[in-house]
Amino acid sequence: MFVKDNEPLISQADFIQVTAEAVRDVFRGEQILTPQIRCSHAIKGRVPEAKDKPAAQLQDWERTLYYERMMFCIEIPTLFEQVGGNQLTLVVGGVKSFNLDNLWNKKGSPEHFKVFVGFKNMVCTNLCVRTDGLLGDFRVSSLEQLRQGVLQLLRSYDEHRHLRQLEALTRYSLTEHQFAQLIGRCRMYQHLPTAAKQRIPALLYGDQQLGTVVRDYYRDENFCRDNDGSINLWKFYNLFTEANKSSYIDTFLPKSINALDFTFQVQDALDGNNARNWYLS
Structure with a gap:
């Protein structure tokens, strides 16, 4: 060219x-x-x-x-x-x-x-x-x-550190109530005033992709919820990376990073390290 x-x-x-x-x-x-x-x-x-x-x-x-x-x-x-x-x-x-x-x-x-x-x-x-x-x-x-x-x-x-972090996600789970609350907050985030957004960890996924996450929570063959409605964070993370497949080439990689960072923030909240996590509060 x-x-x-x-x-x-x-x-x-x-x-x-x-x-x-x-x-x-x-x-x-x-x-x-x-x-x-x-x-x-x-x-x-x-x-x-x-x-x-x-x-x-x-x-x-x-x-x-x-x-x-x-x-x-x-x-x-x-x-x-x-x-x-x-x-x-x-x-x-x-x-x-x-x-x-x-x-x-x-x-x-x-x-x-x-x-x-x-x-x-x-x-x-x-x-x-x-x-x-x-x-x-x-x-x-x-x-x-x-x-x-x-x-x-x-x-x-550091591929070994990456793998350890991914494996650790399998040891944390959201209840059905926590998942529903978190998704609701995710949908609210897109409509918050700019000043409020600046105080909250960014989420790059819009309503359409969040809808895909919710659909696959019930239907995905590999990453759907357990019988009691709970879902571990490894599956939760993969619901977002699956939804990311509909992203344009330009935004695919930033959203891929955002999915992992967002899941780590949820993990920290479940671990008690981030008690003020807005998405789960």
Whole structure:
């Protein structure tokens, strides 16, 4: 892809390739699967040599097609663990949205990338991402800067701590009454005055996705409530990561992080460390 003066940008293909090379470097000897890629928002363009031609006169070889938004995942199936009876496997991936870049700016302007490492729940393909496994607004001007940033993220990510935190969620449960109260507060949060919201931990899920959480509380084959109406926090967390599948590529990763942070806040409240948790008060 090119900006107005035909300066080349870092392509989505180069982004995937650089990340895959970093994964092979950091996880030597492990089985690494082919990247899975999803694209959206097709943009029709042209090769630089045809920049002054009328659209009707373009030949097929002069036409180009790229996608404004792309997300990919690289699974490492030999790195896995069991949590709550579900197998989790390590995944690395990224998001590139050209709409976040100022393509009409001066040459050399940093481009935006999102890179993550976490676990995929194999029973449902829900993605579990932790704060230290995400570069949410990574800005670089070259492939080498991109490569070094991905390597640093992969080497600093503490997968064992992440797994311990996820496993701990299986030991905490909400009663049906607590779940109902919490969901009610979640729906109220979206309509609070701005000043009140600033005093409460943020929740990025709107009414439609909260409705999905409630529906799956009753119906989900893997994460529904127990017979007495209670639900452990591992299942509760997965209700949110399941609802997150309806998010746009741009907001998917921030909401994934928010789901885990929000669940940790509920865990702290149940543990007595956060007695003033607004959602359960």
